[in-house]
Amino acid sequence: xxxxxxxxxxxxxxxxxxxxxxxxxxxxxxxxxxxxxxxxxxxxxxxxxxxxxxxxxxxxxxxxxxxxxxxxxxxxxxxxxxxxxxxxxxxxxxxxxxxxxxxxxxxxxxxxxxxxxxxxxxxxxxxxxxxxxxxxxxxxxxxxxxxxxxxxxxxxxxxxxxxxxxxxxxxxxxxxxxxxxxxxxxxxxxxx
Numbered sequence: 001x002x003x004x005x006x007x008x009x010x011x012x013x014x015x016x017x018x019x020x021x022x023x024x025x026x027x028x029x030x031x032x033x034x035x036x037x038x039x040x041x042x043x044x045x046x047x048x049x050x051x052x053x054x055x056x057x058x059x060x061x062x063x064x065x066x067x068x069x070x071x072x073x074x075x076x077x078x079x080x081x082x083x084x085x086x087x088x089x090x091x092x093x094x095x096x097x098x099x100x101x102x103x104x105x106x107x108x109x110x111x112x113x114x115x116x117x118x119x120x121x122x123x124x125x126x127x128x129x130x131x132x133x134x135x136x137x138x139x140x141x142x143x144x145x146x147x148x149x150x151x152x153x154x155x156x157x158x159x160x161x162x163x164x165x166x167x168x169x170x171x172x173x174x175x176x177x178x179x180x181x182x183x184x185x186x187x188x189x190x191x192x
Contacts, residue, residue, distance in 0.1 A: 108144035
């Protein structure tokens with residue numbers, strides 16, 4: 001299975017390193033208000049996140065199920081968490097999180113959208129907000145891993161494969177390690 005590594009390099013990284021999320025100007029594909037009118041709430045903390053339902057989404061998209069206690073630790077160690085809740089069921093339908101050093105680099109993990117809710121923009125909603133959250137912290141290098149079949153999803157969001165010939169690498173205990181291709185996101189954002 002080939003995986004791709006994505007990378008975001010933001011040109012305004014030298015701007016104030018601790019910006020509030022309100023200082024990043026974004027034209028989201030779906031506004032928070034429109035999201036709510038469609039029956040969804042945007043969440044940025046793990047409060048209320050049903051881990052059993054998140055595990056169900058992981059399984060539906062082909063990710064392994066995870067020990068809920070370990071998921072909680074992962075959430076506690078994440079710099080940014082964005083998920084979408086279906087207001088009708090109070091269940092998560094989309095999720096992503098990022099970890100990093102809090103200053104220069106972050107890695108986006110666990111980007112999932114329940115297959116029943118794919119194709120309506122929820123993946124874009126969580127990636128747009130997650131990237132803005134990280135930029136607001138002054139983090140300018142944002143990476144992610146993606147299966148080849150979803151690379152097309154990340155390209156319109158500004159991610160680029162193999163920037164400047166840079167290759168990502170991954171340590172593997174398997175006999176045949178995964179091949180990783182680095183992808184860069186170069187997206188101009190306005191800081192007001």
